[in-house]
Structure formats: C-alpha cells, structure tokens
Amino acid sequence: MxxxxxxxxxxxxxxxxxxxxxxxxxxxxxxxxxxxLPYMTYQPFLPEVAAGGIEPRHAVVPHRRHLKRTHVVTxxxxxxxxxxxxxxxxxxxxxxxxxxxxxxxxxxxxxxRTFPIPGVADEAIGLKNIEEAIAIRDRLTQNFVKASNLPAGPERDRLLTVVVVGGGFAGIEVLGELRSFASSLVGQYENLSFEDTHFHLIEAMGRIMPEVSLKTSHWVLKNLAERGDNVHLDTQLSSATGGVIQLSTGESFESDLIIWTAGxxxxxxxxxxxxxxxxxxxxxxxxxxxxxxxxxxxxxxxxxxxxxxxxxxxxxxxxxxxxxxxxxxxxxxxxxxxxxxxxxxRGESPREYIHKNAGAVAGIGLYHGVFQSGKISIKGFIAWLMHRGYHGLAIPMWERKARVFSNWIINFLFRRDLVGIPARDVPREAFETFASRPKA
Structure with a gap:
C-alpha cells in the first residue's frame, strides 16, 4: 500500500x-x-474560551476519536x-x-510571529492554542481577586489593565470578549467598578480589521470606545519590560496581562x-x-x-x-x-484550488458582532448571532457542534460561568505544602 x-x-x-x-x-x-497535540484546535473560538463563553475541551477536536482509519502519532x-x-x-x-x-x-x-521588542518574550502571551486561552481567562479572574483586596492605586490599576497587541480579527475579538467578561466580573466585587478596568489595543497601522471595509472598521472602533476600550492606532509597542508598556507615542502605563495577536x-x-x-x-x-x-x-x-x-x-x-x-x-x-x-x-489529474472569500464575521463581545461580504455589512446583535451560527456549525463533527451550542444555551439560561481556576498551573502546590516528609 x-x-x-x-x-x-x-x-x-x-x-x-x-x-x-x-x-x-x-x-x-x-x-x-x-x-x-492529540487534538485540532478550532481557533475562532479562542476569544470565547478566554472569556468563559465556551468550555475549553469543546473548542478542540480529538484526533483519535474522529480519525478511525488513520494512524495517529502524538x-x-x-x-x-x-x-x-x-x-x-x-x-x-x-x-x-x-x-x-x-x-x-x-x-x-x-x-x-513576534518581533524583538524588549519584554514581549518574557511578559506577553499569544492566542494560537487552547492552553493560552485558558491561561488568559485564569489570569484575568485571579487579577480581579487580587485587585479586590487592594486600595485604589498603581498596583490595582496594573492588575486591572489588559493590553492587546494587534488589530486584526483575533485582537479585536479577544479585546471585545474580555471587555464583556470583565464587565460581568466587576459586578461580583462591591469595591471594584467599571471605571477601575482599563483595556488597550495597540495597532501599528492606521486602521483595524483590514478584512472589512473602512466604514465597518470605523463602526467597530466606535463600538469599542463606547464600551470603554482605548484603541491606539498608528502606534507601536516599544517595550513591555516588567509589564511597563511603553508606546511609540511616548505614552506609558503598566499591565499584568499582555496579549500578542500581531501576526x-x-x-x-x-x-x-x-x-x-x-x-x-x-x-x-x-x-x-x-x-x-x-x-x-x-x-x-x-x-x-x-x-x-x-x-x-x-x-x-x-x-x-x-x-x-x-x-x-x-x-x-x-x-x-x-x-x-x-x-x-488512481492516475487522474489533480484539480486546482480556487475559492473566493465568502466574507468575514466576528464577535466582539456578548451581543456585539460585525459581518462583511463585499459591500454588504451587518453590525450589532444580528451579526453576533450570525457569528455564533456560522462558527457553531463550522467546527468539525456533530458531537462538537452539539457541545458548543449546549454551552451557549446554558450560558443564556444561567449566565456564563465567571469562575477561574488559576491554581491549575501549579496543581501540586497544595499537596506539597501539607505533605508529611521524612525526618532528617
């Protein structure tokens, strides 16, 4: 064979x-x-995984379960x-x-793809795999816990400041999703308010989302501004050393969560x-x-x-x-x-690949979305439903589709789960702390 x-x-x-x-x-x-990895990651769902809209395991497709006649090697x-x-x-x-x-x-x-910007390799996190999305969610929820025990000041501001680098689809989607997520988290802490949270997007070009029209991108910018986000266009990240964000415009602030989506x-x-x-x-x-x-x-x-x-x-x-x-x-x-x-x-001729872009659809937070196909543009709640419908059906395998739609239905009925599990990064810490050891 x-x-x-x-x-x-x-x-x-x-x-x-x-x-x-x-x-x-x-x-x-x-x-x-x-x-x-033993699974395929459905990357369009990573922003929703980071924001608690989808259970992480439901955004991946296990190889061995769905490839019955393929020899899978991890x-x-x-x-x-x-x-x-x-x-x-x-x-x-x-x-x-x-x-x-x-x-x-x-x-x-x-x-x-990153650039040799001081601090990026040490401080930032990407958004290309499911593990990164989980880590972003846990970091943000834990930062709210820490901030709730601090008085107003620079340290609390740092914990409640999120920076996204890159204004493409991934950057805009994760910024919008995390803003919605943070707005829900604020309601759980009586000493924190919406004004205490700060979200920044840094884009080197003069516009965001080049896949959509300029008019549509302007609507997205307006939507993000109305929700309290700060978008820095024509701006480059100069340094992120120690979590201190320095921009090419001379502006500087601190952040404990830096997300890299710039290519x-x-x-x-x-x-x-x-x-x-x-x-x-x-x-x-x-x-x-x-x-x-x-x-x-x-x-x-x-x-x-x-x-x-x-x-x-x-x-x-x-x-x-x-x-x-x-x-x-x-x-x-x-x-x-x-x-x-x-x-x-079988001795036949292969066909050439040709596919015209079917359009672009993005979810930018709960009930906010945008769709663009040619000159047709749809914005707001309807576009958000289109985003969920398209990607819910696009993820491979019907059992995965069912799990994703179940997530959304449960979240609609009971609101999304706001709990983070930051200790999953150090699962043995509690056991080691209390474990009995042989006497010297």
Missing amino acids: RKILIVGGGYAGFYTAKKLEKHLRRGEAEVTMVDP AKVTRVDHATKTAVITPSVGEPWTVEYDTLVLTAGAVS VMANPVVRTTDLPIEERGRIRARADLRIVDENGEFVPEAWTAGDVAAVPDLTGGGVGGFCVPNAQHAVRQGKLLAKNLVAEL
Missing part, C-alpha cells in the same frame, strides 16, 4: 486525513498523521528528508525513530526539511497543492496546504497573489488535497 505521511493535525491536516478516510478504498493507502516531526522519503519522529518521552513514506503531506500550520508565521518545522521555501518562510506550492521548486517544477509525491503553504490565490484577491493564512482556506484546501491525493493515486 501507498504510505501517506501527514505532518500536522490542524485544520488542513485534520481535514485531509478525514476526507482520505472517506475517499480511499480499503487497502488502497496507509495514512499516518503526526502532530505534537509527537513532533523533527526532520524530513524527502530525497530519501524518510522522517524523524520525536516523542515527548522516549527515543526518536525514523519512518519511511511514499507521499508527504506538509500541513504543519503557523505559530505566533503569524509558518511553523518552523519547515526549516528542518529539504523542501523549497519562499522568502516568507512558507513552503512553495502550486494551485493544485503540490510542492514546487524555485523553477516552478513540482516535487514528486510532496503536497502542502494551510497556513504553512504559499498557495497561489487564483481569484486575485490574496495578498501578494497568495491565499491568506486563515481557516477558510485551510479547511477547503485540506478537503481538496485529499481528493487530489486520491486522484493522483
């Missing part, structure tokens, strides 16, 4: 494996998928030598081993391969999702898709002529990639 190795189990990798299970005949190919791929068609797999425990394959599918996704880059695993990489660090690809070299010639038995790939946008709408790194493209590319793999296996 043909041995197909899928590197990465995110959107593109998961959908490639899932659709291969559907289209492959029994005994036609053996599929192995390798990813360091480990890292640390080397790919396509010349010899071998890959080195390194588990978290145990010795690395080498596997042989016939066909490679590189769908390793993207990671947060992504291809997973560095591509640098451990012998495959061609373009100037932005992505794998070079043709529109049919085959990997190509610098001369445009395809590399035999090598395919790619998703955020790690530089796939030409045949609609002409992509930045620099390539598909932008988002879930819309990753999901659809993964589905087509599976069909193309089967077609190539």
